[in-house]
Amino acid sequence: MPERLYGIRHHGPGSARAVVQELTRHPPQVLLVEGPPEADDLVRWVADEGLEPPVALLGYAADDPRRAAFWPFAVFSPEWQAIRWAVRNDVPVRFFDLPFAYRLGGDTAGRRTPAAAPEPPPNATRPQPNAQIQPGAQPQPGAQPEAVAARSQPDSAPSQPDAAESHVDPAATPPQAGEPQDGTVGEAAEPPAGDADEPPAGDADEPPAGAQVEHVPQRPVDPIGELAAAAGYDDPERWWEDVVEHRGMPAFEAIAEAMAAIREDSAEDPDDLVREAYMRTVLRETRKTYEEIAVVCGAWHVPALTRKIPIKDDTALLKGRRKAKVAFTWVPWTYGRLASWSGYGAGVRSPGWYHHLFTTADEVVPRWLVDAAGVLRAEGVPTSSAHVIEATRLAEALATLRGRPLAGLAEVTEAAESVMCDGEPLRINLINNQLVVGERLGGVPEEMPAVPLAKDLAMQQRALRLKPEALDRDLELDLRKEIGLHRSRLLHRLRIIGVPWGEPPQARRGSIGTFREEWRLRWQPEFAVRLVESSMFGTTVASAATAKITKAADDAETLADVTALVETCLLADLTDAYPPVLAALDVRAALDADVGHLMSAIPALARTLRYGDVRHTDLGGLATVTAGLLTRVCAGLPSAAGSLSDEAAKMLRDRIDGVHTAVGLLADDDLRERWIGTLASLTGRADLHGLLAGRLARLLLDAGRLDAAEVRRRLRLPLTVGNPPAHGAAWVEGFLAGGGLLLVHDDALLDLLDEWLADIPADAFDDVLPLLRRTFGAFEAGERRAIGERIAGERQPRAEAGALGFDPERADLVLPTLSALLGHTIGGHTIGGTR
């Protein structure tokens, strides 16, 4: 037999074991593996002890590392095992999938459609159904690569190689979904975001604007789903596990036949056709040189490779494709990244379980549960051998109840949950994270070439004329200049991904509006390692920073943390991180029961919103969040205002002031109305602290909600006999807060106070005096004198002030200009108003 085709399921441990068995039994002269041919040279690294799975082949366009794809390999991947076997036995290995260069190059027609909106494939004759398949269900193993869009969405966009393929023919392929998407099978294809749009012209720090959410493309049919349905299984994964993985013996012929039967009746994915044409071409070529050939590829492709197809058809399909220049390297990978929940649309749900299946020869279930018990014990949960015994029994009973040959992941998980975890979600998560997914990190030899993130950084450093230096260097940036702005962004972004090349602007004078930043730069060698770590998050500085900050927003515990992130986002200009951070802000706001926290978050947001900054950030979304925050504050404030100590009242007073100012900045009448309404409803409360009561009265007076008569009445109340003196003092203090200067300039207020003072009966005055001293004593001496002068020399200045001292018509002339400056229309009454 000249050639043997081993149809496997990507990342299937059963397949991996079977492939090695078969290779040992029938050693071939050459091994063909589904994968990018450009990586052929990298195969030799597999022999290196330093290359330790999980690792991934990373391919990217040489001129634009943002367009990249990953092909991950775990120790239980059949391809990895096959390559390893070949390297050990000195058998040459060739990857024979469609070159990544083709995918990036596009074809002559230059079709490049956003992957998110697949069009009917140009070269497909049949419509493609794009059937919705259960994730998980896709068996096909295509390439396993997960192409990550290198672009700005590091975490969310990884796609597979297939995805990559989608590039190739971008239009034609709805990204292929082929590979199995769920966990078990290997890959899901998501089109790399990168490809989706035209690559931005190399301006590295402008992240392409919209990272689109991509949908996971699907193969036209779900072969394993159909086989499973035929066998009476509702879950295709489980069927594959029962029939293939747990059997422990090769069943390649049977799988190939089954796939052939399914492919007969299903529509073809155009992307597959192209790939398979290429595979056949390579196969034909290989036949010229070698007799004994072994082929390891996704089971889905097997029928296509055995089919007799004229050479010219394949050539026609492949003709006219442009090749892009690509580079490949090995990068460390983690099981976490392999697992679908970490943001991979595809991937393996339970790499840890597969690892266990692959590396454990016997007693699979008890060994797994012993490990689970170990995990729990390490966390201080007492777990005895009796627990393991009972869990094993339950897992087996469950398997029997469900009619499965062997307990699978579902059974052991449920057994562990029920027996060892007492149904506590925390413990269950522990087992899931540490065992089912497994926190295994791969390694690559040191001499391996660099990752795209490092290249992207190098490119930006060149473009921005910032050389890494080992010595401290001060740098002053003017944000009004393009280069200063870009440098600042780069430094901020690097800080986010854990590369603190620049120490932050130490003493930034003023707030966000500042246009000058001072940095201290120092490059340290370990940053290289950090870059590699961060390359998991994205292949450019911008995309990695976006991913990190998104994650930080998800993990943030308090509202303050998220508020800080909002500012970081602004500084680093991470447009794409903005929506998730805002969403997180919204969530924290909703969950934060402390009205105080909510209130202290508002002023900063309102400032940002009102004044923007030098960075021209797009602030959409922030307004909604801020309004939401304010609404919550209004709902919660009444219950937070009662029965406060002096200290707490002072704090709340400051917060109320902050929010009040912020509300003024927001220029939203509806919100303002609601806020003022809330304050008004508070004033009637008997248990309100004097400081607050006074402050509220003042705010309402300024807002025109209380007229002078009412204020006078209220002013009098706290100073009457029924109130303890401390209350009265606090009231006056709250009411007059804002400094003596206000009294000097605000006639209405001064009048009010003056009248009230004069009104105090002579015998009560002695009692009130100390209270007044408390407030007035806190004013500056200069202010007190000015107030005194106002009162003493009152008549004349007052007459002038009454006429406002200017000609309203002439004053109105400045209003249009003021309106333009402030960005909203100002009514004439604003001038000479109460404040």
Place this chain on the structure above:
Amino acid sequence: MTALRPHAEDEYAEELALLAAADDRTRPPGWRLSPQAVVTYLLGDGAKITPKYVGPRRLVEVAVATLATDRALLLLGVPGTAKTWVSEHLAAAISGDSKLLVQGTAGTAEEAIRYGWNYARLLAEGPSEDALVASPIMRAMRTGTVARLEELTRVPSDVQDALITILSEKTLPVPELNTEVQAQRGFNLIATANDRDRGVNELSSALRRRFNTVVLPVPASADEEVEIVARRVAQLGTSLDLPEVPTAMEEIRRVVTVFRELRSGLTEDGRTKLKSPTGSLSTAEAISVITNGMALAAHFGDGILHPADVAAGILGAVVKDPVSDGVVWREYLETVVRERPEWLDFYRAARDA
């Protein structure tokens, strides 16, 4: 039949007989049905067997498999997640008898779990078999059936520990008579415990180890919950002889939506996060809010279920702690309910309530 609420094995006797007749799989010793048939009985088969429990199949499978491995079963969950309901039906399906029940309370004594004495006889005849008063659990051991213990965590810890010997040795010694009762095959115990009681009388780890735990969740989707509520409301309406009120699906959906949103702290569209009140807002409470609203509508209203009829009920279910829950409820009204134009009636009614 005049019982206000017939036992499960009586009410569903027909279904049980049907399943037993068609059941050709192996039955564990002492079981009336095979484990697969028990699962079918609980979840229904879409035809003659009505679903008793609507929820994840895997949970029911774990519960049944647990009982089949002769481990005791502990059903955990927030109030109103059908723990008792499931345990009753499990006992009915497995043993054909759901009456061997001990209600756990803070005052439950060891006699309720082991055995007590008929003191008149004890004085007259001295210790004898006849003077012994067997607990439901002891009877279950003798007959090889399933016993139930409600609210296990309400039982004082020292009394709980009386279960340890029963569950591990499957025997109950009676030292006074120098004898023992050995459990017959088929004996098992289903206990229920309330999540919210955690920490009140925490099970000792020795006892905990003897139970497999199954946590019953709140319904996964709104449609599922609406279905559960609608079905139970209809059943309750009949058995309580309430005047006919056209069941307003719209109101049921609304109540379920409000409960789900507050319970999960997230609106159904996933856009807005909310605070959760202290109450558990279970499906059972939703059922009683609707039933209550229907009684209001029938007796004091125009016979049609209006938003106002349920608003007060919802308020009562949500606001258990007048201070913190009040804020939660107001915030929910203002930020969520008010934004939904089609909920305007409800918003007004709820504000006035």
